[in-house]
Amino acid sequence: MAASLPIPIFTNLQDLYQNLGTSLNHAERWDNLAKEFVSRFGRKPAYIARAPGRVNLIGEHIDYQLFGVFPAAIEHDILIACAPRSSPEQPGNVVADNLHRKYTRQTFTPTRIPTLGPVGTEDVPKDAVHVEGWHLDIDKTELRWESYVKAGYYGVLNHFFAHNDPNAHPIPVDLLFTGSVPAGSGLSSSAAMVVSSTLAFLAVNGLLDDNNQKPKDVITKGSLVQIAVENEKRVGVNSGGMDQASSVISLANSALYVSFFPKLSAQPIPLPGSNDARNPGVPSATFICANSLVVSDKAVHAKTRYNLRVVETLAAARILAVRLGLHVGPREKLTLRGVLARLMGENEDGDEVDEKKLAEGLKRMATEVECLRPEGATSELGVTLETMVEWSGMGDEAFKDVYLSWVDVEATHFQLYKRAKHVYEEAMRVLRFREVCLDAAASSTSETSVLEALGSLMNESQESCSALCECTCPEIDELTRLAREAGAYGSRVTGAGWGGCTVSLVDATQVDSFIAKIKASYGPYKDLEGDALREVIFATKPSSGACVYKFE
Numbered sequence: 001m002a003a004s005l006p007i008p009i010f011t012n013l014q015d016l017y018q019n020l021g022t023s024l025n026h027a028e029r030w031d032n033l034a035k036e037f038v039s040r041f042g043r044k045p046a047y048i049a050r051a052p053g054r055v056n057l058i059g060e061h062i063d064y065q066l067f068g069v070f071p072a073a074i075e076h077d078i079l080i081a082c083a084p085r086s087s088p089e090q091p092g093n094v095v096a097d098n099l100h101r102k103y104t105r106q107t108f109t110p111t112r113i114p115t116l117g118p119v120g121t122e123d124v125p126k127d128a129v130h131v132e133g134w135h136l137d138i139d140k141t142e143l144r145w146e147s148y149v150k151a152g153y154y155g156v157l158n159h160f161f162a163h164n165d166p167n168a169h170p171i172p173v174d175l176l177f178t179g180s181v182p183a184g185s186g187l188s189s190s191a192a193m194v195v196s197s198t199l200a201f202l203a204v205n206g207l208l209d210d211n212n213q214k215p216k217d218v219i220t221k222g223s224l225v226q227i228a229v230e231n232e233k234r235v236g237v238n239s240g241g242m243d244q245a246s247s248v249i250s251l252a253n254s255a256l257y258v259s260f261f262p263k264l265s266a267q268p269i270p271l272p273g274s275n276d277a278r279n280p281g282v283p284s285a286t287f288i289c290a291n292s293l294v295v296s297d298k299a300v301h302a303k304t305r306y307n308l309r310v311v312e313t314l315a316a317a318r319i320l321a322v323r324l325g326l327h328v329g330p331r332e333k334l335t336l337r338g339v340l341a342r343l344m345g346e347n348e349d350g351d352e353v354d355e356k357k358l359a360e361g362l363k364r365m366a367t368e369v370e371c372l373r374p375e376g377a378t379s380e381l382g383v384t385l386e387t388m389v390e391w392s393g394m395g396d397e398a399f400k401d402v403y404l405s406w407v408d409v410e411a412t413h414f415q416l417y418k419r420a421k422h423v424y425e426e427a428m429r430v431l432r433f434r435e436v437c438l439d440a441a442a443s444s445t446s447e448t449s450v451l452e453a454l455g456s457l458m459n460e461s462q463e464s465c466s467a468l469c470e471c472t473c474p475e476i477d478e479l480t481r482l483a484r485e486a487g488a489y490g491s492r493v494t495g496a497g498w499g500g501c502t503v504s505l506v507d508a509t510q511v512d513s514f515i516a517k518i519k520a521s522y523g524p525y526k527d528l529e530g531d532a533l534r535e536v537i538f539a540t541k542p543s544s545g546a547c548v549y550k551f552e
């Protein structure tokens with residue numbers, strides 16, 4: 001199983017580049033980072049940690065409801081050169097520097113606190129993030145680059161240095177970052193930052209070396225995903241696990257089907273024609289990312305956007321369960337996937353998912369959600385908080401405590417029907433998308449009809465993201481329309497949305513002409529040339545997931 005494999009550690013550069021399996025010239029970038037590290041810190045790095053961004057091909061806003069998604073790691077990544085520093089008087093001190101001048105050098109030290117005191121006391125500031133025995137401040141009021149570094153560090157401290165051994169000290173460390181994942185564009189620069197930071201701290205603290213580990217401590221790809229998901233929540237978004245899973249587990253030349261129920265599992269899936277890209281006449285799937293250039297600031301808008309979707313879908317799940325007469329614990333935050341499992345009598349603690357049963361269940365749920373349709377004059381707006389509480393069958397206080405106390409949301413109305421319908425139908429599309437890819441791989445066919453089938457699922461997904469999930473924006477809607485006009489089989493928003501990138505499915509032979517057409521038709525691209533244009537619209541090949549290079 002892909003998730004139970006260890007994190008790849010390379011000591012030979014040729015093996016590393018081969019594993020990355022991409023066409024980019026890596027050598028120059030890795031080499032330059034190592035040289036810069038020497039010039040800034042006066043010694044060689046001990047490791048370089050790498051984590052890629054990802055493009056989600058299909059399955060949007062459903063991972064936090066525990067439905068499977070279909071992303072692929074991209075070639076764009078974050079690299080961190082790092083080395084321990086011998087200054088034992090400052091345990092755990094971090095100097096984090098960045099090749100990008102915009103991100104200035106940051107220094108911070110986690111503080112050991114003897115016992116965890118009540119929040120707000122002198123030892124434990126109000127907004128501190130608590131580690132049993134350590135604390136580290138993460139500024140949630142504004143987006144700061146080092147917050148992702150701290151988030152990565154937090155998990156390492158929490159998992160490996162939080163016990164009562166006074167001799168267990170994290171090592172002081174120097175870090176140098178470089179990144180090629182565009183920030184705030186839906187390609188998960190945040191997950192790439194958190195995963196690579198987590199890996200760098202694990203590496204310098206000797207936690208990835210075989211000889212230092214007890215078997216139970218071996219850090220698998222799956223356990224790195226779990227730590228990274230928890231870590232990223234520290235930055236303030238209650239996300240699912242798609243980004244971290246694809247950044248960690250992906251393999252070159254394959255997309256990744258990631259499912260979260262009953263537990264995390266991941267299956268690499270080849271894309272149609274991915275081995276025939278240079279074979280003229282054979283249609284081959286190429287995915288093109290195009291940035292709408294609308295920046296969606298998650299930190300600023302989470303209350304009315306991302307986190308609101310999380311709350312709406314959770315509330316919808318409880319109400320559905322109640323209406324379908326299913327058991328739901330008084331304080332249980334049942335997911336939409338959980339509702340389906342209970343309806344179909346699935347084993348919620350088991351390992352296996354009966355795929356046929358899942359598909360049948362999804363079909364049924366897509367109609368059961370009708371019971372969530374709001375009525376009355378203001379039904380377009382959704383339902384008010386009062387109605388939602390009433391429908392849930394819970395008391396006002398209990399409802400607010402379970403669904404609203406842990407997350408910041410701002411809304412007068414809640415769209416339960418639209419969101420739940422989106423989730424179940426989108427989950428169905430993911431299964432179909434996966435099936436089309438698997439069938440094409442099994443018969444080694446890559447015909448136009450295969451790309452057409454995938455493309456129309458992507459178009460349906462875009463329509464649903466726009467009309468039901470309402471996570472697009474006019475520019476994204478326009479860009480996907482232009483992409484279809486320019487010959488894409490399908491085009492959709494990728495990632496959280498409200499701006500950021502689109503992903504379009506194009507035949508490998510059409511990439512250049514497609515990009516030229518979009519440049520000519522999408523207003524914000526008109527004045528962009530050369531590198532500036534390549535930064536906003538580019539074809540991507542599925543890349544491999546996170547790894548570490550160890551200097552010897």
Ligand code: NG1
Nearest residue numbers: 060061186188237239240242495496
């Ligand atoms: P982005 O914003 O693209 O990183 C977010 C979530 C995902 C998933 C998608 C929507 C984070 C870190 N990630 O992705 O888990 O829910 O939105 O499908 O917030």
Ligand code: MG
Nearest residue numbers: 188189190191
């Ligand atoms: Mg992100």
